[in-house]
Amino acid sequence: MEHPENNKAYKGLTVNSGIEKPSSVNPYLNRSRSIKRELSVDDFVDGIVKENVTILSQAVTLVESVKPEHQSIAQEVIEKCLPYSGHSVRIGISGVPGAGKSTSIDVFGLHVLEKGGKLAVLAIDPSSERSKGSILGDKTRMEQLAVHPSSFIRPSPAAGSLGGVARKTRETIILCEAAGFDKIFVETVGVGQSETAVHSMVDFFLLIQLAGTGDELQGIKRGIMEMADGIIINKADGSNIDKAKLAATQFRNALHLFPAPESGWIPQVLTYSGFYNLGIKEIWGMIDEYMNFVKENGYFETRRNEQSKYWMYETINEHLRDSFYNNEKIKSMLPEKERQVLSADLTSFIAARNLLDAYFGELKRD
Numbered sequence: 001m002e003h004p005e006n007n008k009a010y011k012g013l014t015v016n017s018g019i020e021k022p023s024s025v026n027p028y029l030n031r032s033r034s035i036k037r038e039l040s041v042d043d044f045v046d047g048i049v050k051e052n053v054t055i056l057s058q059a060v061t062l063v064e065s066v067k068p069e070h071q072s073i074a075q076e077v078i079e080k081c082l083p084y085s086g087h088s089v090r091i092g093i094s095g096v097p098g099a100g101k102s103t104s105i106d107v108f109g110l111h112v113l114e115k116g117g118k119l120a121v122l123a124i125d126p127s128s129e130r131s132k133g134s135i136l137g138d139k140t141r142m143e144q145l146a147v148h149p150s151s152f153i154r155p156s157p158a159a160g161s162l163g164g165v166a167r168k169t170r171e172t173i174i175l176c177e178a179a180g181f182d183k184i185f186v187e188t189v190g191v192g193q194s195e196t197a198v199h200s201m202v203d204f205f206l207l208i209q210l211a212g213t214g215d216e217l218q219g220i221k222r223g224i225m226e227m228a229d230g231i232i233i234n235k236a237d238g239s240n241i242d243k244a245k246l247a248a249t250q251f252r253n254a255l256h257l258f259p260a261p262e263s264g265w266i267p268q269v270l271t272y273s274g275f276y277n278l279g280i281k282e283i284w285g286m287i288d289e290y291m292n293f294v295k296e297n298g299y300f301e302t303r304r305n306e307q308s309k310y311w312m313y314e315t316i317n318e319h320l321r322d323s324f325y326n327n328e329k330i331k332s333m334l335p336e337k338e339r340q341v342l343s344a345d346l347t348s349f350i351a352a353r354n355l356l357d358a359y360f361g362e363l364k365r366d
């Protein structure tokens, strides 16, 4: 057989001198990073107000960052965005895992976007730090919304205490509103404290429940039910319809036992199916009705003002706590004091007093 490549005149397999091998570090990547870092406060604000979602995302990343230099830019951006914020309907959506939050948010979201406007879906998930990666606000859980051009989905900020995580979500609401998002959903898992945090930043608190064994009311923390402006029983489809209706009756009866809410609004209980898209219009009808009701009787303003006050105190508390626990002297004293309390060499009160005295002593010296 003839092998043309063995012929000396054959040039096919020789390596031509070509261009230099590029560096394994992508130079463009570096450049885009430094561009991001160079955005000024005004660039951020300008981008956000012009509804640039990429810049909005970058600003939210700064809000979530624990680095002091990021925080100081973030705080300035938030302050400058404040005049553009506030014009939205903020809805908290809560339910235990498996209640159907993501399925429901997907269909609720598409429903509200049918009439136009823009929707941001945020989340508060105090467990996300432990599980390294949030399960709430995850785009893959809201398939249709995730690809909708008018939606912005952001998972729960991961770092810090529940108060810290919640404050970041509240600040993100401000940025989203300034970027033209007129509907905000805040998702949380229905297990307790995080509801209080969500309740303190939304206009309407929606609790998703399931019909189950008939004794479902027992499993629900009273405090969560008292916060709800609407309770919706999901999975009212197929053979589950009657059970869902029965659960709705039980919830309505239970709600009668609570004191009348400050808003004057009687929380409603509805059944629906997120999966089969049944009863969604009625849920929005309820929320619209509530908004008209509280705007007319002035409670809408009262609640937002109360929330602002709450967040002022929350922010003060958080900063004081951080300042205390990040103090070098305190950091060095804590393990020993903790040991002394555990071994009953010191009472908790005296140990706390010693630490606080040391902290305030340090402050005076500064």
Ligand code: GDP
Pocket: 095, 096, 097, 098, 099, 100, 101, 102, 103, 104, 234, 235, 236, 237, 272, 273, 274, 275, 276
């Ligand atoms: P989440 O954990 O609260 O976000 O709940 P998911 O939205 O992930 O739903 C949990 C499971 O319940 C999934 O398997 C859904 O397909 C199912 N599911 C959600 N909504 C409905 C519904 O309306 N009817 C029925 N039959 N199943 C549903």
